[in-house]
Amino acid sequence: MDQPGPQRKTRQIDIGGIPVGGDAPVVVQSMCATRTMDIDATVAQTHQLARAGAGIVRIALDNEKEVAALKEIRAQTKGIVISVDLQENYKIADKVAPHVDKIRYNPGHLHHIEKARTIPQKVRWLVDVARDHNLAIRIGVNCGSVAPAFLAKFPDDQLKAIVESAAYHCDLMDEYGFNRFIVSLKDSDPAKVVEANRRFAQRRPDVPIHLGVTEAGLPPDGIIKTRIAFEKLLAQHIGETIRVSLTLPNERKHEEVVVGHQILADVAAGRFISVPDYGQGLNIISCPSCSRVENERFVELAQQVKELTAYAAQHRITIAVMGCRVNGPGETDDADLGLWCGPTTVNLKKKDRKLGNFSYDDVLPRLRQELDRLIEERADLINQ
Numbered sequence: 001m002d003q004p005g006p007q008r009k010t011r012q013i014d015i016g017g018i019p020v021g022g023d024a025p026v027v028v029q030s031m032c033a034t035r036t037m038d039i040d041a042t043v044a045q046t047h048q049l050a051r052a053g054a055g056i057v058r059i060a061l062d063n064e065k066e067v068a069a070l071k072e073i074r075a076q077t078k079g080i081v082i083s084v085d086l087q088e089n090y091k092i093a094d095k096v097a098p099h100v101d102k103i104r105y106n107p108g109h110l111h112h113i114e115k116a117r118t119i120p121q122k123v124r125w126l127v128d129v130a131r132d133h134n135l136a137i138r139i140g141v142n143c144g145s146v147a148p149a150f151l152a153k154f155p156d157d158q159l160k161a162i163v164e165s166a167a168y169h170c171d172l173m174d175e176y177g178f179n180r181f182i183v184s185l186k187d188s189d190p191a192k193v194v195e196a197n198r199r200f201a202q203r204r205p206d207v208p209i210h211l212g213v214t215e216a217g218l219p220p221d222g223i224i225k226t227r228i229a230f231e232k233l234l235a236q237h238i239g240e241t242i243r244v245s246l247t248l249p250n251e252r253k254h255e256e257v258v259v260g261h262q263i264l265a266d267v268a269a270g271r272f273i274s275v276p277d278y279g280q281g282l283n284i285i286s287c288p289s290c291s292r293v294e295n296e297r298f299v300e301l302a303q304q305v306k307e308l309t310a311y312a313a314q315h316r317i318t319i320a321v322m323g324c325r326v327n328g329p330g331e332t333d334d335a336d337l338g339l340w341c342g343p344t345t346v347n348l349k350k351k352d353r354k355l356g357n358f359s360y361d362d363v364l365p366r367l368r369q370e371l372d373r374l375i376e377e378r379a380d381l382i383n384q
């Protein structure tokens with residue numbers, strides 16, 4: 001048997017008073033895309049997401065300066081379960097812990113800070129922080145940032161690398177006697193999300209799983225990609241919490257939650273509406289944006305890229321549009337053409353090669369040129 005059967009039931013954990021796993025209903029969560037330092041905007045968006053039905057709201061924090069803002073955000077969002085994404089700075093965990101219900105760390109982002117400490121030492125410290133502050137933990141593994149040790153160990157099987165990385169961190173949690181944790185294994189490709197989560201669920205049937213397709217992009221394509229993965233997994237009872245990641249302006253951010261509930265209702269009712277041959281042509285991936293976006297034009301740019309490139313719909317080409325300079329450079333490496341946004345300019349790439357950076361207006365005609373060139377190159381290859 002290569003997948004868990006319909007009886008899969010994980011252990012139940014408590015996240016800020018919400019039961020997750022076991023017999024509990026699947027929880028829909030979402031994430032604020034506002035700047036965390038903008039307290040009013042983040043408080044408003046936290047309420048906006050909760051009103052739409054988000055059981056857990058995630059907020060990203062990069063540095064200690066944002067902790068004071070988080071404290072105030074928490075004071076104004078009492079009753080809402082808050083999770084914090086430690087991004088690449090796990091060391092702020094003890095500062096954020098008093099103000100949240102859950103912390104998320106990425107096993108791929110532990111190696112480059114405090115190199116003198118081992119990964120088990122760092123995880124042990126995170127577990128101690130979580131235990132001291134009555135928090136849950138999410139082990140959030142991402143195909144775009146797999147821990148180098150696991151990539152080196154499984155160079156020909158990226159999915160094995162991410163499943164083994166997640167399983168290793170579960171083993172560490174077990175060793176430290178901590179079981180209030182959940183795991184996510186994300187990618188922008190729905191097929192990889194399905195396979196990674198199936199393999200992990202088989203490996204650790206006891207551990208609750210958070211489902212997500214990263215950088216799914218703009219609606220409706222982002223919704224379709226997410227459905228392709230979620231319908232398959234939820235139908236096999238894999239997934240105890242879910243997030244639909246969509247590129248949306250802030251005033252529409254709650255649509256992520258509405259779509260999440262719709263998918264759950266459809267699966268429960270046996271309505272499966274994935275498009276079977278989706279993914280044969282142009283694929284535009286774009287991040288859902290978060291507090292790291294430095295130019296509000298990102299969402300508009302993603303929309304413009306979609307409109308500009310519509311003529312290439314039949315071509316099997318991936319274009320990635322990312323909102324920030326922290327994850328943008330790495331997350332665009334695998335795309336045929338990639339754009340990542342800085343404060344005033346947009347960087348354009350062809351695979352991992354930089355083509356230059358351009359103003360938000362000038363990047364579009366240059367993208368068109370590069371796309372035309374790519375289509376020509378591929379035609380030449382086919383005709384040879």
Ligand code: SF4
Nearest residue numbers: 287289290323324327
């Ligand atoms: S790419 Fe940057 S802006 Fe987009 S979700 Fe990831 S961290 Fe946030």
